[in-house]
Amino acid sequence: MFVLLLILILALFGLGFLNPLWWVAAAVLIFGGVHYGRGGGGSAGRGDDSGYGDYRDYRDRQDRWDRRYRRQRQGRWNRQDRRDREHRG
Numbered sequence: 369m370f371v372l373l374l375i376l377i378l379a380l381f382g383l384g385f386l387n388p389l390w391w392v393a394a395a396v397l398i399f400g401g402v403h404y405g406r407g408g409g410g411s412a413g414r415g416d417d418s419g420y421g422d423y424r425d426y427r428d429r430q431d432r433w434d435r436r437y438r439r440q441r442q443g444r445w446n447r448q449d450r451r452d453r454e455h456r457g
Contacts, residue, residue, distance in 0.1 A: 373401060 377394050384391035 370405075373397065377401075 377397050380390045380394035380397065384394060
């Protein structure tokens with residue numbers, strides 16, 4: 369796949385001497401190949417699988433949220449439990 373893309377880029381570069389629009393097409397392919405291709409941006413640059421990296425980021429955000437709001441939720445749960453006990457008793 370990479371070899372075919374390289375051949376296409378070289379062909380477009382060669383055609384660019386006839387019409388400069390082909391150079392633009394070759395530049396777009398090069399940019400796309402560098403930006404989204406092998407070793408591109410995102411979590412792939414960190415060396416781990418993109419799906420696991422996204423999951424790990426979500427889990428870290430969730431843990432921070434839990435630590436931040438744990439006391440508020442515990443107080444709310446305690447008040448609700450107290451109301452339930454008073455209502456039943």
